[in-house]
Amino acid sequence: MPELCVGERRWTVPTGSNLLDALNAAGLNVPYSCRAGSCHACLVHCLDGQPADALPEALALDKHAQGWRLACQCRVVDDLRVAVFDPLLEGMPATVCALDWFGDVLRLRLRPERALRYHAGQHLVLWNGAVARPYSLASLPGEDDFLEFHVDCRRPGAFCDSARGLRIGDELRLGELRGGALHYDPDWQERPLWMLAAGTGLAPLWGILREAVRQGHRGEIRVLHVARDSAGHYLAGAMQGMAGVTVDLVLAEQMEEALAGFRMVSRQTVALVCGAPASVERFARRLFVAGVPRGQVYADAFVEHV
Incomplete structure (x- = not known):
């Protein structure tokens, strides 16, 4: 052996x-x-x-x-x-600088010990003591001096349970940074851009949306956010205040009806979708029916954590 x-x-x-x-x-x-x-x-x-x-x-x-x-x-x-x-030796220290609750969603902001090079749509492993979980970055490099994460605490989980006890000034450790399937490509500037998210699947799309606006996206931008209840639309005000962005806030029971209303006006449409696997599958199926080519649909399905 x-x-x-x-x-x-x-x-x-x-x-x-x-x-x-x-x-x-x-x-x-x-x-x-x-x-x-x-x-x-x-x-x-x-x-x-x-x-x-x-x-x-x-x-x-x-x-x-x-x-x-x-x-x-x-x-x-x-x-x-x-x-x-060993996160104490190999992880980067980051201090909790803001904690905001929107129903069961915790918006966690961390200030790292030194600047972190990343792009909107990437994931980062967070360590809170001996508990580690990956989360999508919702912040925008070059504009935010913090790293932002949206933590869904509706269900019990090792990281969620520990996150409920966080206080301003607490220290976490940053693990591996890795690329996700979602990003913004400057070559898309003239193309319609659809973003479909369920729950905290909105986190990476929030960073990408801001990146698209910062780069002067000229095509249509449409965001659809599905939530369990109105409190779950935790970025509604911020998104609705963005010029040139159409925002659809949809409750879970209205999801199919809302998706049925999607009509593609250009074969150049690019779609970014994120959320739990079942929601991502429903988004992708509807986009296919609407005529969006599969190669122009970028999806990131969140894995259920234990």
């Missing part, structure tokens, strides 16, 4: 063991959320030996070449020495 080593600890595991399970069975308490290679909370550094990696493309090429792996996607097939990601 292969030997697994972390620091001074060494133990054997059955060949083919899932690396995340093997580490946690030994009491290492490696965080995880999705077990699908999406959240990146279970990042580990392979120092000697290589596991069988089922999803190498989940990490950037340079990070993968440096030996970083997602433990949930790896199996131990030979002797392996790894280091668990």
Whole structure:
């Protein structure tokens, strides 16, 4: 059986063991959320030996070449020495500078120790103690001196539960920054731009919307936000105050009716959609019916966290 080593600890595991399970069975308490290679909370550094990696493309090429792996996607097939990601050593400190509640949605603003290079639509792993979860950035680089995240606290969850206790001045740690499927392309400036979001799927689109306006987008901009209740339309005022932006605020039970009203006026239309998988699927299906080419629909489905 292969030997697994972390620091001074060494133990054997059955060949083919899932690396995340093997580490946690030994009491290492490696965080995880999705077990699908999406959240990146279970990042580990392979120092000697290589596991069988089922999803190498989940990490950037340079990070993968440096030996970083997602433990949930790896199996131990030979002797392996790894280091668990330590947010105190490798994460960037960030201080809570604002906390605003909109119903069950927490708008969390952090001021990082140093400027972070990112673009609207990217994700960042947040560490609150030993709890790590990825969240989309809702802030806009170059304009905001903070990082903004929208945390849906309607359901219990490790990060949500810990976030409820946050106070101004508390310190979190920033983990891996990675690109999502959503972005703004300057080549789209003359094209109609549709943004469809459910719940806190609005977070990345809020940054992208502001980026489009900042870059002088000249085509139609239409935003549709689906929420469970009126309190869930937490950015309604800010969006409705933007010149040249049409905003549709829709309750969940009205979603199909509202989507049926979408009529494409140009084959050049670009659509950005974000939310829970079921909502993203409904958005994509309606956009296809409306005639938006599949290659012009960019989707980011949030993974349910544990």
